Amino acid sequence: MTLIEQLKDAMKVAMRAKDKARLGTVRMALAAIKQVEVDEAKTLSDEEIIVVLTKMVKQRRDSIKQYEDAGRPELAEAEAAEVVVLQEFLPQQLSDDEINTVVAEVIAESGASSMRDMGKVMGLLQGKVQGRADMAEVGKIVKAQLG
Known part of the structure; x- marks a missing residue:
């Protein structure tokens, strides 16, 4: 359906x-x-x-x-x-641990090394976590991992 x-x-x-x-x-x-x-x-x-x-x-x-x-x-x-x-109509939300894992994978895949690469990382993440995580929270995690 x-x-x-x-x-x-x-x-x-x-x-x-x-x-x-x-x-x-x-x-x-x-x-x-x-x-x-x-x-x-x-x-x-x-x-x-x-x-x-x-x-x-x-x-x-x-x-x-x-x-x-x-x-x-x-x-x-x-x-x-x-x-x-x-x-109720959105996919199951990701846990913090799952978000951290996905962020780490995307950073490794993209070769991001500094905050200048945050836009590229967020763009790649959007397709993977859209509807399953709050992008503001994902952004905080990306900043923490890149910073």
């Missing part, structure tokens, strides 16, 4: 269960995917859908931080609930 089919099935289940929060989040994800498809005039593959969903999760995490800084925990909780729903 493709990712878009999984999202549509989740929408139907949420409708039947009258789970408004989950239904809203799934509909929002489908709308974001449809918007990208219309903008690019093509049907997205599962990998491209993962990129869209990853971007949505990142946006929500940024919002959570801003809401917490502004003293609005109720809004942060709503965003956190959306993150939980969206992550």
Whole structure:
């Protein structure tokens, strides 16, 4: 079953269960995917859908931080609930040890030796960990290993 089919099935289940929060989040994800498809005039593959969903999760995490800084925990909780729903459709997240291993492998493969090579390393890593790790955290690990 493709990712878009999984999202549509989740929408139907949420409708039947009258789970408004989950239904809203799934509909929002489908709308974001449809918007990208219309903008690019093509049907997205599962990998491209993962990129869209990853971007949505990142946006929500940024919002959570801003809401917490502004003293609005109720809004942060709503965003956190959306993150939980969206992550159900993303691949299994990598552990810190797995991320460290992948980063070390990519650094060795690319021959990177200094911080000047960070862009090249991050570009190679993006394809390997997209949707399975927070790229900001991956960037910190790359800096630590190169620095």
